[in-house]
Every structure is written in C-alpha cells, then in structure tokens.
Amino acid sequence: MNPAVHMDGITKRFPGVVANDDVDLAVERGSVHALLGENGAGKTTLMNVLYGLYEPTEGTVFLDGEPQSFDSPRDAIDAGVGMIHQHFMLVDPMTVWENVVLGNEPKTWGGLRVDEDAAREAVVDLSERYGFDVDPDARIEDVSVGVQQRVEILKALYRGADVLILDEPTAVLTPQEVEDLYDVFEELTDQGKTIIFISHKLGEALSAADDITVLRDGVNVGTVATDGVTREELAEMMVGREVLMDPATTPQEPGDRVLEATDVHAEDDRGVEAVSGISFEIRAGEVFGIAGVDGNGQSQLVEAITGMREPTDGSISYLGEPMAGESRREHIDRGMAFIPEDRQERGLVMSYDLTENGILGSQHDPPFASGGRLDWRASREHAESVIEQYDVRPPNADAEAESLSGGNQQKFIVGREFERDPDLVVAMHPTRGVDIGSTEFLHDRLLELRAEGKAVLLVSSKLDEVQGLSDRLAVIHEGEFTGVVDPGTVTEEEIGLLMAGEALDDDSVEGAAVHDAATDPADDGGDGGVDA
Amino acid sequence: MSRSDAGAEGGGDADQVPSIARRVVSPFVDRSVAERLLISVAAILLSIVVGFVIVLVSGRIAQCSTAAWTMPLTGIGFCYDPVEVYLVLFNGALGYPFAVGEPGLFNPNWTPFNLSLGLTLSETTLLIFTGLSVAVAFRAGLFNIGTQGQLVVGALATALTVLAAAPFLPEGPVAGVVLIVVGTLAGAAGGGFWGAIPGALKAYADANEVITTIMLNFIAANIAYVLVLEVFRAEGSSVVATQYVPEHAQYLPWVFPESSDFALLALLVGLGFIVGLYYLVEHTSFGYDLRTSGVQAAAAEYGGVNAKATTVRAMTLSGAIGGVGGSVWVLMSEGRWMASVPALGFDGITVSILAGNNPLGVLPAAFLFGLLKGGALEIGFRTDVPTQLVGVLRGLIILFVAMPEFFRMAGRYVGVGSTGPGGPGGSASTSEGTDDEATAVGGGEADA
Numbered sequence: 001m002n003p004a005v006h007m008d009g010i011t012k013r014f015p016g017v018v019a020n021d022d023v024d025l026a027v028e029r030g031s032v033h034a035l036l037g038e039n040g041a042g043k044t045t046l047m048n049v050l051y052g053l054y055e056p057t058e059g060t061v062f063l064d065g066e067p068q069s070f071d072s073p074r075d076a077i078d079a080g081v082g083m084i085h086q087h088f089m090l091v092d093p094m095t096v097w098e099n100v101v102l103g104n105e106p107k108t109w110g111g112l113r114v115d116e117d118a119a120r121e122a123v124v125d126l127s128e129r130y131g132f133d134v135d136p137d138a139r140i141e142d143v144s145v146g147v148q149q150r151v152e153i154l155k156a157l158y159r160g161a162d163v164l165i166l167d168e169p170t171a172v173l174t175p176q177e178v179e180d181l182y183d184v185f186e187e188l189t190d191q192g193k194t195i196i197f198i199s200h201k202l203g204e205a206l207s208a209a210d211d212i213t214v215l216r217d218g219v220n221v222g223t224v225a226t227d228g229v230t231r232e233e234l235a236e237m238m239v240g241r242e243v244l245m246d247p248a249t250t251p252q253e254p255g256d257r258v259l260e261a262t263d264v265h266a267e268d269d270r271g272v273e274a275v276s277g278i279s280f281e282i283r284a285g286e287v288f289g290i291a292g293v294d295g296n297g298q299s300q301l302v303e304a305i306t307g308m309r310e311p312t313d314g315s316i317s318y319l320g321e322p323m324a325g326e327s328r329r330e331h332i333d334r335g336m337a338f339i340p341e342d343r344q345e346r347g348l349v350m351s352y353d354l355t356e357n358g359i360l361g362s363q364h365d366p367p368f369a370s371g372g373r374l375d376w377r378a379s380r381e382h383a384e385s386v387i388e389q390y391d392v393r394p395p396n397a398d399a400e401a402e403s404l405s406g407g408n409q410q411k412f413i414v415g416r417e418f419e420r421d422p423d424l425v426v427a428m429h430p431t432r433g434v435d436i437g438s439t440e441f442l443h444d445r446l447l448e449l450r451a452e453g454k455a456v457l458l459v460s461s462k463l464d465e466v467q468g469l470s471d472r473l474a475v476i477h478e479g480e481f482t483g484v485v486d487p488g489t490v491t492e493e494e495i496g497l498l499m500a501g502e503a504l505d506d507d508s509v510e511g512a513a514v515h516d517a518a519t520d521p522a523d524d525g526g527d528g529g530v531d532a
Numbered sequence: 533m534s535r536s537d538a539g540a541e542g543g544g545d546a547d548q549v550p551s552i553a554r555r556v557v558s559p560f561v562d563r564s565v566a567e568r569l570l571i572s573v574a575a576i577l578l579s580i581v582v583g584f585v586i587v588l589v590s591g592r593i594a595q596c597s598t599a600a601w602t603m604p605l606t607g608i609g610f611c612y613d614p615v616e617v618y619l620v621l622f623n624g625a626l627g628y629p630f631a632v633g634e635p636g637l638f639n640p641n642w643t644p645f646n647l648s649l650g651l652t653l654s655e656t657t658l659l660i661f662t663g664l665s666v667a668v669a670f671r672a673g674l675f676n677i678g679t680q681g682q683l684v685v686g687a688l689a690t691a692l693t694v695l696a697a698a699p700f701l702p703e704g705p706v707a708g709v710v711l712i713v714v715g716t717l718a719g720a721a722g723g724g725f726w727g728a729i730p731g732a733l734k735a736y737a738d739a740n741e742v743i744t745t746i747m748l749n750f751i752a753a754n755i756a757y758v759l760v761l762e763v764f765r766a767e768g769s770s771v772v773a774t775q776y777v778p779e780h781a782q783y784l785p786w787v788f789p790e791s792s793d794f795a796l797l798a799l800l801v802g803l804g805f806i807v808g809l810y811y812l813v814e815h816t817s818f819g820y821d822l823r824t825s826g827v828q829a830a831a832a833e834y835g836g837v838n839a840k841a842t843t844v845r846a847m848t849l850s851g852a853i854g855g856v857g858g859s860v861w862v863l864m865s866e867g868r869w870m871a872s873v874p875a876l877g878f879d880g881i882t883v884s885i886l887a888g889n890n891p892l893g894v895l896p897a898a899f900l901f902g903l904l905k906g907g908a909l910e911i912g913f914r915t916d917v918p919t920q921l922v923g924v925l926r927g928l929i930i931l932f933v934a935m936p937e938f939f940r941m942a943g944r945y946v947g948v949g950s951t952g953p954g955g956p957g958g959s960a961s962t963s964e965g966t967d968d969e970a971t972a973v974g975g976g977e978a979d980a
Contacts, residue, residue: 308833329836338834346834351827356820360835363820372816 002065004029004194005050005163010059012045019045021218022059027163027211029064032185032195034209036202038238038435042218043198047165050196051083052076063163082156083165086172088148092141096134097123100154126157131187145293146177150184157193164188166197170204174293175463175496182208200435202234203464214238239437250451254471255284257320258424258455259305264314264324266300274300276479277314282424287446287456289470289487291463292499297479298459299341302428305457306338307331319423332361337422339414341429341459343406347413350402354392357401358383358416382419390415391441407434414442418449425449428459443469463495477501568888575886575932576900580618582932583925587614590921600916612917621922624910625652625903650785650792652899652906653799654865659898660802661857662880663887664809665723665850670889671813672846673826678730678745679854680877681752682723686855688756689722690715690862691869692764694777703780711781712863716801719859720852726752727851728844735840741847749877757871766868773870783864793865801860803895805853810891822846854880886933901926 007025011018019042027033035043048054050061052070061068063079070076073083090099097120106115106122120136127134132150140148149169156164170178185195185208199205205212206226214221214237221237259282266275274297282288292298303309305316307328316324318334331338340346348357359368359379367378383397390411392404401409414430427446431439446469450456460466466473466487473487475498482498591600591612599609600616623630627646631639662679669676694715701707730748733739757772766775783795813819824832825842833839854877861876862869883901887893908922 327836327838328833329838332836340834342830345828345830347831349824349828349831352824359820360824360831363835364817369817372818374815374817374820376815 003027004064005196006062007046007050008060008062010046010049010056012049012054013057019218020049023215023220025213025220027194027196029194030189030192031210032189032208034205034212035196035198035215036200036205036212036234036238037215038200038437041215043215044167046215047083047167047196047198050076051081051165077159080160080162081165082159082161082163084149084152084156084167084169086167088152090140090148090151093139095137095139096151097136099140099151100158104159122158123154126154130157130191132184145172146180149181153184163194163196166195168199169197170201172294174499175492176500178204202231206231216240235436252285252450254286255453258282258284258318259457260317261305262315264301264304264316265312266304266309267312268300274479275304278481280474280484282455282457284455285450285453287450287458287470289466289473290459290476291466291473291495292461292476294461296476298476302426302459306336306426335420335423337417337420337425339417339427339430343409343413348401348409351400353398353400354387354412355380355383355397357412358386386412386415386419407438410434411438411442414445418445422454424455424457426457429461431462431465463492475499572886572888572933576929578932579925579928583928584614586924587612587617587917587921596916617911617915617917620910620914621907622903624648624914625906645787647789647792648906648910650788650794651909652902654792654794655905656898656902657794657799657802658857658861658865658876659879659883659901660806660894661853661860662876663883663894663898664805664891665854665857666880666884667887667889667891667894668809668853669846669850670884671826672822672842673829674843674846675742676727676745676847676850677742677881678727678748679850679880680875681745681749682726682851682854683858683861683877684752684756684873685726685858686719686723687858687862687873688869689855690719690859691774691777693718694781695775698778698781703778705780708780712783715781715863716856716859719855721855723855723858724848724852727854728848731844731847735843760869760871771870774868776868777863781863782867795864798860798864806891806895813891882930
C-alpha cells in the first residue's frame, strides 16, 4: 500500500539558502508522525511545501501514490491536506460553527443565503464523529485555547482533510490540554486520518507520535519508530552531538534577601486587574521559578518588578529599598537585569546593529557614555565581547538585529543583561523559540549566575525548564499563586492542576506554604531531577 | 549613521547567507539611508519628466503668435519649450553661471554674489531651520506639523525682544552681535515654548500631536496678528507689522546684494545647526533615547528611556529650531515681524521628508527648494510661462517624494506598516516560534 504522504527528494532553495536539501518523508495512513528539529532546521518550510504555500525547487509530493502539483493551499485542501497553524485563524466574536464553515458555507436560495441549520448540523455531526467536546454555539472568545485548537482541526476536517499538519500544536496548551490533544490524535487516526505535527520538543514527539523524522540543517537525519529510540538518541540526532538533558543544579545555601514582593496588584493595559495580590521573596543564590499558562498575569507581574509598570497596590523591595513606582531607569541603575518575553518588541531595536543594541539600557552610563556623549568605540568593543562570549552568530557587531535568527537574538540579549553584573536577573521565557543547543547554553549560564550568588526570577511556560532550574517553584493562575512547591518532588500532574487553577489536596499545599515561609528554603531544593 | 570601522569580517555559516549582501554594503552606507536617497533622487527625476510633459501640454493649450518649440516631423507647435523652462529654472536660480545664447559653456560675466543666487540661498537658509525642526521631531517618532506656528511665535519673540533691547545699547557692531544673539535666543525660547505645549499635551494628556500642532498653528498666527495689530504695530504702517529692528541688529548681507535678503552668516549658522543636530542625534545619549523612541517605543521604554520626558524634550527642541528659523526670517529677510509669514514651516515638512529626516540630508533638500524659489522668479522674468507652472513642478516633486516615504511613515505611525527587512511578503509578524524558523531559513519570506 502506498503511504498517505510521500515527499520524494524535496529541495527548497531561497535566495542564498537551502532550506530543505533532498528531503524524503513517508507517512503511513492512520499514523501520527512527528517532524522534529531545532529552529531553522527546515520543518516549517517542508510542511509549507506539502501545504502548497511553497513550490519545491526540486522533488515531488505524492498523496496515496499520486504525484501532486500544488500552486496554492487551495489545491492542497482540495487534495485532502489541511494545516493548523500555530497562531489560530479564528474570528473571535463568531461562534464555533460559524468559524468552521466560514468560507465554505452551505447555501440556500440559489446561493444567496447561508443555510445556517445545515451548517450547524454538519459541524455537530463532525464534532460527534470524532468525539470532540465542543459546544457549536459558543463564541470563540469565550472558549479555551485547547477548544480553539479543536475548532481549527474541525475546520480542516470540514474541508475534507485526510492529512492534518499541525505546527507546534502544544506551544499554547496546559499539560492537561496537551493530553486531550493526544486523545484527539488517537481518535482521528483510528478513523483513518493521518497526522503530521511539527515540534522541537522531544518529550511530546515521543509521547504522541508513532514515527519521528528528525530534520537538521534542512536535511533528513533519519526516521525512527517511537518504540525504538531514547530521548538521548533523539537529542543527538537533532543537535548533532551529545546533549546533557538535565541541567545539573547543585544544592546551595541561599544568601540575603534580594527581592521581596508583598501583596502586589497590577493591571493590564486595558485596566483589568491581572495580578491580584502576589507575595514572594527571592534570596541571593536562588532561582525562583514561576510556571503557568501564558496570560495569567506573569507579564504584568514581571513588568511591575522590573519597573515597566506601576503596581496598583502592594510593595516591592529590592536590596532592602522600596522600588514600587520607581522609574525603569532606576531599576536598571540599581542592577536589575531583565530578559523580556518579547525580544523583537522590547529586547532589541530591530533596525539597530548589535553595537547600538549592546548599550540599550546603558546608554547613559559609563563606559559607553560620559558627559552625555556616546563612546561608540567602547560600545563596539562591548558588543563584540558579548558576541564572542555568548556565541552570537554571525559574529558581526555591524549586523542589524533583525538579520539574526531568534536564538541568536536571544543569546545577545542574555549576554547583554548578564554582563551588567546584576544582583537580580528577571528572565521571562528565556529560551522560547530557541533551539536545544542554545537552550542548554543559556541554562548553564543561568545556573552559573546562581552559583555566583545572584538571585534569579525565572518565568517560563516550559514546565521542564522551570522545574529543572528552580529552587522553588510558584504556579500562577489568574493573577494569583495557586501554590509554591518544591520542584524536586512535585509531579507534572500536580503542576498541571495548579496551572488550571485547582488547589492541590491539603497536604501538599500546606507543605509548600510552610516551605515558602521557611527562612531556609533550600534544604531540599534544587537537585533538579526531572523526567519531563 | 553607520559607525562601522573599515573591516567587517564575516564568518559564513549557511544560516547567515541572507545578511551577507547587507554586511558587504553596510560599512559604506547605511541601507536605509541609501534607500531613502534612492527614493529622493528617483522622485526628483520622475517629477522632472512629468513636469516636462505638463509644460508641453499647457504650451499646446496656451495662445501665442509664434511657437517656442515645434515638434520635429509632425510640425505641431508648442508655446512653451520645456527644455528652456528647465534651463531658465535651474540656471536662473544660480544667476546664469552657464551661458545663454552665447558660445561657450560658462557665462563669463557670472559672479557667485548675484541677486538670484542670493534669493535662492536666502530661501535655502530659512528652509534649513524649518527642515531640521521637522526632522528632529520625526526622528523621535513625532509628527510636528506645527513648525509654522513655532516659527511665527519665535519670529515675534525675536522682533519684540530686539526692539525692546536695542535702545539700551549704543549703536555699533558689538551691539549688533549682542542683539542678534539675544534675538536668536528669544526666538528659540518662543518657538521652544510653542513646541513644548503639544509635547506636554501628547505626553501627559495623550493628545495626538498632529491635531494639536495644526491647531496651535492657527492659534499662533491669530494671537500674533492681534497682538501686533493692537499693541505692537508700527505707527503709520499700512500692513500689520512691527517696527523695523535697527539696521545694525540685522544679519549683514556682506557680499550679496542687499535686495537678496540673504546673509552668508545666517547660512553658516544654519550649517552649524545641521552639524550640531547630526552630532546630537547620532553621538549623544539624548540622541540615542530620541531615535530609539522613534523607531521602537517599547524597546526604548525597556531601555529606561522616559517616554514622556523624551516627547516633551523632542518637541521643545523641534520648536526651538523652528523659532530660530523665525528669528532668521526677521533678522535676515524682513527686518521686522509682519503678518504675512511665508509657509516656511510647511515647506520644512517636505524638506525633512526629502532629506529622509536625516539632519545632513536637510542641506541638499533645502537647497533644491531654494533653487525652485529662485528659479520661479527667473521664469517669471524671462519666459512667457506662467510662474504657477513652477508651483506645479514643486508640487510634483513633493508628491513623488512623499508617496513612498510618506505612506511608509504614515503606515508606521498608525502601526499598520511593515517594518520588515523588505523582500516580497516580508511580514511584520511578531510571532515567535515559527517566525524564527521562517526568518532563519527563508530570509524574510512570509511565514505560514
């Protein structure tokens, strides 16, 4: 039998770059296939070829053994290929069923009127057939991200997709929602659908896929069955060398209190309260992690701590000094480093070269400025030193920030912030969109800072990251900490429950609370054994 | 803008290839500056071509006894000869350095210190100040449409200050220098004050500076008019104007004819402002704050830039430069404040856009508009072509320059435009995961 999808010798060249180099890919009908690789490995490009967004420079796409030639996604959809993008394309104020049929509505009155009953009926049928728990009349803006994703899948199915491509489907989901998604995969493949999903996370490829194809630098490194491969082997295939999977944290006695937040409240840009009374402290030589699904107040909390946003209530003290309401400048001057979540909005000025970006935040301080004048020579030397120490590529201080890949942009920001010699590092999603090799490097640097006795506030939606690096781990939900736990003993399921806003049973919460209040929180923290 | 040292070594991995071309060029010219230069030159050439056609067509419509130019082969006559119009325009604006109707390329009787060139340079000088005023605000991401009003206020402040101070000083060169300095400072203070108002409204009341500066133009013009009409009007004057400031308090014309209203010293002051502002923007911490606020406000805030203070400072600086332009208009051109203030502030917007908002670019841009001003007078003297046609040419240049640059800027201003590195479909997506990949792989190709 012919495979459902067979991509034969696909080469895709962009001016000056080979994104895919003679890639073969075969996906059996009714299987889940993971396309694994680091950022820039060419995964998305390959799938865009399959979805008709790009025409391959060389090679042919076969569906069920038939050669295909797609000029646009329209052709691909007609041939039964559907793609669910990372960023959903849904109309928020419209209902689920309206979104599903949008653009392909059943018509009556000779095509003049949408047959709403038939449309709704079709969506309900589809949803029932695949066991989707979706209310067809709910508005998109009222349903969770996990449900929105299912609506996207329904859209593809409604258009007759037999092959579903999902781009980084788990990036925005809670652990529970991820489990639900895997169930959906199972239901779909049971009914003969074929699933290809893009990922750079080893764990999810191993738990969700039947087969895994690893891409590196645009080349197919190999296709393996999930049963016969280990995490370490996969990581080595992705990176091309051996990778230490778990950052090695060593127990360490925390020092003086560096940051203390008491009952902090903050609003988002719309004036809605996003942080509702959060208290914690971080000591020197300690990594305090905050886990949670994006959009639960992490951004506003971090902004309040780093001086980007004035808290509406509560107090924040840094090195014993009250900081709430002080300017951003004051926060920088007092030695607080901040790796922001949106590196292309805040962390870097995209049209500036690295020399100019290297002094962002220090543009008034020696050695880069004296008497209001900038010393570009010193700035250039600084940028070159960051580039060298943090392995930023291309190693060119004249390169504009926008010409760098995401991982290299991040390395430059991290380097710039760490080189401030800060007392506190606030790192928000420091490795989001960063490949494994760079992630490992950034984690090592964070732990080095910890060893040097710096305090670190680490906010991440990657569970294994916050769990593996933190000495203490808080979980945030709707602007409040649902628990502060010991990352060494807590299970992923427990964190998942906390992320969903559910309290743990009394024992563990109690334990965590006591632990939080204890003056010496590092008794048992930080051996960091994580089996994510 | 590029401070690149000579050697830009590039290590070449495959994922860096898209930027290699840029890195090769970047040590020599900043890409965006080169691009803007290209836009400006192309716009000027295009407007000359279109203007050529317009002159021909209007020459066909006009009535005349003898054709100025007859189309070969067809024998169709035209009243205006476009080539002659352009020759008179540009040659005349310089005082005919090139020979007309005589053998030889150069005009042997030409001296640089002629009336036409003086008029051209007078306009150039004034436009340097208003162009710089607009450019500084633009660099901070602010649309200062109010340079006109700032110039009006600055000019009035200069005239009144000099008139008030002059009686206390004995006539002479020393008094002249003192009065010019004091008058210039008064102009800067007046214009700066008038610029600070929309700056503060923007920073602290979230009032759009485009609206407020336009409104403040009307307020400035009318308040100044009433003040002069009711209080400061020169006795016996038929127009609404102040007294003339004393002769010794005006910029001396030196080598140029007095009727050209041009003083070399004022131009030198303008050149000083160009260099000074360039240094301020590119080589000071304040300039860094200002530029960063202009290109990426969120990053500026992250970098500790006080957005409100920077807005007020940038608008105050912009207004002060416009005010100095007003003082030059009083102390060089008119010798007094009068109600019919030319639209120098509005032309400054065009100059700034043509200059790509770069202080160094203001000089050639201002000179071009100075040429058109001087040339327009010559067209009126020497040809039958209505001088309005020169206005059309002026408008065409503005139109073509403004089209790409103005739309791009307006797009950025309202936040819909692409700031991507160009290329087909270079999307301004802010997404992280796949975007990184698409950028690294496709070099700015649209991601899925």
